[in-house]
Amino acid sequence: MAFEGLTERLQNAMKKLRGKGKISEADLRETMREIRLALLEADVNFTVVRNFVKTVQDRAKGADVLEGLNPSQQIIKIVDEELTKMMGEEAVPLNKAPKIPTIIMMSGLQGAGKTTTAGKLALKLKDEQNARPLLVADDVYRPAAIDQLQTVGEQIDVPVFQLGTDVDPVEIAKRGVAHAIENHNDYVIIDTAGRLQIDEALMGELKNIESEVKPNEILLVIDSMTGQNAVATAEGFNDALDITGVVLTKLDGDTRGGAALSIRAVTDRPIKFVGQGEKMTDLDVFYPDRMASRILGMGDMLSLIEKTQKDYDEKKAQELTEKIQENSFDFNDFLDQISQIQKMGPLEDIMKMIPGMANNPALQNVNMDPKDMEHIKAIVYSMTEQEREDPDVLNPSRRRRIAAGSGRPIQEVNRMIKQFNQMKKMMNQVSKGNMSGMENMMNATGMGGGSGLGSKMSNLAMKQMSRKLRKNKKKRLKSKKKRK
Structure with missing residues (x-):
């Protein structure tokens, strides 16, 4: 982060x-x-x-x-x-055209990540809005730029319009939009050329494309790792093009992050998305309030909940919530949760979304090896079906057998079972809105921070999560009444 x-x-x-x-x-x-x-x-x-x-x-x-x-x-x-x-106070959505297609023009310096971001945005629109985006390869100068966009398009199953490197970029953009209209694409995402620095030729070309296709969005893609140069770049593009929004890339990299805090204040243009990883799914809507919470070490439970919900269908989530509330969560459910967590990305990134865990001394210099997850799974796979469904039967002799079967030390087996029981208890308390029990649990594990900073962080986030769980419960009760 x-x-x-x-x-x-x-x-x-x-x-x-x-x-x-x-x-x-x-x-x-x-x-x-x-x-x-x-x-x-x-x-x-x-x-x-x-x-x-x-x-x-x-x-x-x-x-x-x-x-x-x-x-x-x-x-x-x-x-x-x-x-x-x-x-910026709140998230700003994409501008949409009154009728399809909505035209999005990607701009930025060379190396900022425009092409990859164009693909990520196309996938996000496809997955979240069931849209039919079209990518337009409009960078005719950078070697292999068209090939890169076509590879991205194949990877996410989104069509790419291209006319090679011998056609004027303005003409490519114009014909790309016409192709989208003909094929009923909802969005046209134009991947324009960049330069190593702002120059008249680049800006002239981008202005001509803007004038010809009249995009609904001009998104400026900026590399967060460029620091103060990011702000200067944003000012330069905004003066020439009147950009509508910013996408910050490499926010997960070794960067001090000042660009994110400066750009809105300097340009008065909203940050709309942030890229925080190399996967094509690693593009998130920028929420200023959530980012502020993370900067202050207060975590980001809402984003964590949304990350979880992305990979969960509602029926499965409802079943899991009911099991947690009934205190019948077992090792089969635990295995399922581990698989879901692994889909969400590196564990250390997820942990930092939990209140009090960003910069927690216990996490400093800790390398959360993905193999640890596999070791936990091996322990659970070595249990019988009865042991998975009823953890209370795990006596010392059964634990020794599980350790031998999984190839893990008995101490590791004991520790994992103890952590499972603590987690089960914690989830049950949160699901019932039992904040006092939750606070005691967090203080005992060093996450609560007593009456000062950590306590406020934990309480705020836990109340958010508790409210969300209660809201979901009310929805389920309403739907049950309707079915009756």
Whole structure:
């Protein structure tokens, strides 16, 4: 995750305020100084940092301490709200044409990831809207650009329109749109050429394409790892093309993330999507509020829930929820959950979406080897059907047999069974909205953080999840009544 360093610095700044009944002017100045340095170190634009710190400081000075919140939590709330505001407050959807096709023009510098992002966007529209997108290969300069787009198209089963490298890009774009109209495609995604830097020839060509096909969206694809250059690039393209939105790529890379915090404030153009992985499914809608929560180490339970739901049909999810509520979750369900988790991506990325786990000392420098999951599966596969369905029968002799059958040490078998029982208990408590039991569990495992920062993070996210579970339960009850 791009913001790990920033998250750690911000959390350290907040820690100094914990336990204080009142915030003095000196305390506030010191905290603001730490926040300013953290943002600048993360490569956030200087003017953006200055305005942000001033706003937070003014609000903190004038704010009354909210009932039940200590000063550190009050500051967190203000910083969270201002971070969200800085990045745009809410997700901005794609502009759609009144009638098909909706034309999306991808722009950006060479190497930013335009071609791959075009494919990811096409797949997202196809999967989530049941759309019929068309990719248009309009980069006639970069070696093998057309071949790359065709490979991407084959991989995601989306058609690619191309006329080779000897035709003018404006003509290719124009004929690509005509082809889409003829074939009733919902979206046309034009993969334009890039340069190593902004120049007149590039901008002239892009302006001509814009003038000819009149796109509904001009998305600027920016490499997050370019830091301050990302902001300069966004300004340059926006001045020339009047872009409608930004896609940030490589947000999972070794980057300080300042571009994400600066672009909206500098260009007044929304970040619409972020790329956080190499898979074609690794393109997510940008939610400023969720990103702010992750930056502050508060996790992102809503995105985690959505990630899970992507690979789950509703019937299966309903059955699982009922089993959790009945406390009948067994090792067969556990195996199914492991398979679902493996589909969602690297475990360390998922863990960071859980409140209190981003920058948790227990996770620092921990390499979560995918083989560990396979070892767990081997242990479960070595159980009999009775043992999987009724974990209470797992006495010492059965555990020794399972260890021998799976080729894993008996200590590992015991540890896995203990963790399974803890997880089962935790899920049952969350499903019933039992927050006090949940808090005790999280404090016992070091995730709760007591009465300060960690506690607020955990409580906020757990309440979100609990509300969602209760809402789903109400929906199920309504549907049952209708069937009767």
